[in-house]
Amino acid sequence: MPIKVEDFSWSETEQMVFITVPLKGVKPAKADVYSNELYIKVNYPPFFFEADLYDAIDDSTSSATVGKGAVEFKLQKLNPGLWGKLQTGADKAALKKRREVAQEKSREKQELMLKDEKMRQTEQRREAVQKQMALDKAEQKKLDDLKEAEKRKASADIEAVEAAAGNASDPGPQSVSSPKATAVEVRGEASTAPVRKTSEIKVSFTARAFKTAARESKRGEEEEWLANQAAARKAVQEAKQFAKDLGVENDPLWLKDKGNEFFKKGDYKGAINAYTAGITLNSRMAPLFSNRAACHLKLDDFYAAANDCSKALSLLTPPVEENRKSRLIAFSRRSAALAGIGDFESAISDVRSALELDPNNEALRADLIELNKKRVQEDAR
Numbered sequence: 001m002p003i004k005v006e007d008f009s010w011s012e013t014e015q016m017v018f019i020t021v022p023l024k025g026v027k028p029a030k031a032d033v034y035s036n037e038l039y040i041k042v043n044y045p046p047f048f049f050e051a052d053l054y055d056a057i058d059d060s061t062s063s064a065t066v067g068k069g070a071v072e073f074k075l076q077k078l079n080p081g082l083w084g085k086l087q088t089g090a091d092k093a094a095l096k097k098r099r100e101v102a103q104e105k106s107r108e109k110q111e112l113m114l115k116d117e118k119m120r121q122t123e124q125r126r127e128a129v130q131k132q133m134a135l136d137k138a139e140q141k142k143l144d145d146l147k148e149a150e151k152r153k154a155s156a157d158i159e160a161v162e163a164a165a166g167n168a169s170d171p172g173p174q175s176v177s178s179p180k181a182t183a184v185e186v187r188g189e190a191s192t193a194p195v196r197k198t199s200e201i202k203v204s205f206t207a208r209a210f211k212t213a214a215r216e217s218k219r220g221e222e223e224e225w226l227a228n229q230a231a232a233r234k235a236v237q238e239a240k241q242f243a244k245d246l247g248v249e250n251d252p253l254w255l256k257d258k259g260n261e262f263f264k265k266g267d268y269k270g271a272i273n274a275y276t277a278g279i280t281l282n283s284r285m286a287p288l289f290s291n292r293a294a295c296h297l298k299l300d301d302f303y304a305a306a307n308d309c310s311k312a313l314s315l316l317t318p319p320v321e322e323n324r325k326s327r328l329i330a331f332s333r334r335s336a337a338l339a340g341i342g343d344f345e346s347a348i349s350d351v352r353s354a355l356e357l358d359p360n361n362e363a364l365r366a367d368l369i370e371l372n373k374k375r376v377q378e379d380a381r
Contacts, residue, residue, distance in 0.1 A: 005042075005049040014080050017057065019073040021049045028066045035059055036106035037078065039099050042071050052095050054083040059106065114379045252278035256288055259295075268295040286315035286326060293333050302340035309334035328357040332364065335371070344375035 010019045021042055023031060031044040037059050041050040049071075056078040065072045090098065259274030275292040278285065293308035312330045316323045335350035351368045355361065 002043075002048045003046050005047050008049060010086050012083060014082065015077055017053075017073070017075040017077060017083070017086070019051070019075070019086070021071045021073075023047075023066075023069050023071065025069075031066050031071060033064045033066065033071065035062065035064065035073075036102045038102040040064075040073060040075075052087050052090070052098065054085055054088050055079060055081075059109075114376070118379055252282040252285055252288065255281070256285070256291065259288075259291060263291070263295060268298045271295045284315060286312040286323075286330070289315070290326065290330050290333065293330075293337065297333060297336055297340075300340065302337045305337035306334050306341065309337060324357050328354050328361075331357070332367075335367065339371060339374070342378070344371055344378055347371050348375065 005021060005024070008019060008021045010017065012018070019040075023044060024047055026044040026047065031042055034041045034043075037056045038053050039050070040053065042048065042064075053075075058076040058078050062073070062075040065074075088095070088098075255274045255278035259271040259278070262268070262271035262274055272292055272295045275288045275295070278288045279292075282288075289308045289312040293305040293312065296302070296305035296308060309330045313327065313334070316327050316330065319327060331350045331354040335347045335354065338344075338347035338350065348368065348371045351364055351371060355364050355368065358364065
């Protein structure tokens with residue numbers, strides 16, 4: 001049975017309350033401190049200390065220090081003045097009600113702080129994106145200015161060459177005593193510069209799959225996109241060959257059933273090939289996408305699973321009773337995929353959508369509770 005500590009000490013000023021609770025040989029790491037504006041508690045088995053404070057404190061500016069054989073509280077009074085005693089003298093029922101109210105206020109305050117912190121982080125990310133956009137814009141302007149300067153320089157060089165060529169072809173009036181002038185007059189011929197021989201310069205460019213100019217900062221993303229496209233093309237070819245080998249190139253329903261068989265046997269890659277082959281024959285069959293998403297989930301390919309579930313949901317329209325179960329499954333699987341990615345907010349939204357289709361589904365209710373816990377833990381980091 002826990003032992004309540006009574007040999008603590010306390011003192012007060014108009015503004016502050018100071019409490020020292022001995023740890024009685026228990027290691028500081030084992031002490032768990034809780035406080036709200038009307039109640040403080042220290043749990044360090046087999047001992048515990050608690051106090052229902054005489055008046056409210058400002059929990060946000062108060063502190064507790066654990067170490068040197070004791071827990072020292074420095075509590076900021078919410079209403080200045082001397083208490084005269086540390087704890088209120090209310091009966092058990094009143095104390096219970098008082099604690100419940102204080103705990104609820106503390107919980108609401110904590111939720112508000114978490115919400116503010118999340119908004120602050122969102123604003124920081126938004127500012128970071130805007131800053132990066134501004135840097136990209138400035139870099140682009142710098143490149144454009146350099147290009148324009150090079151263009152002007154090239155134009156000036158061309159004009160200078162043309163002007164020099166014009167002067168060479170038109171020598172202007174010369175002295176009669178000049179031997180060159182005399183020769184020109186006698187022969188009746190004009191002096192002209194020799195015509196240059198033409199030639200071709202072959203320029204080759206590296207093949208590029210994108211219409212935009214190549215940028216070093218985007219190179220990784222472009223290579224990843226190309227790799228994904230190549231993998232997708234390979235998967236489709238493998239799926240077509242898979243269907244051809246089985247002699248069912250034109251039967252997506254048979255391929256769906258075959259994929260289900262592979263899935264039950266644990267051959268998830270084989271199932272993906274079967275579903276993909278069916279999709280190449282009929283891309284309007286939502287179960288093919290939903291079932292393939294289940295395979296991706298088994299292989300921890302959460303992004304692919306989420307994309308397939310979204311495709312399935314886009315095909316399950318309009319929402320009617322006949323496709324209610326299929327929509328429920330798609331929402332549930334996409335929720336699992338989004339949770340795997342770490343997008344707990346969207347995962348919770350999908351579970352709620354699934355619960356609207358099956359309000360009495362206990363498994364979905366358990367998933368919702370678990371996702372809310374994970375979201376709170378994520379927000380608290």
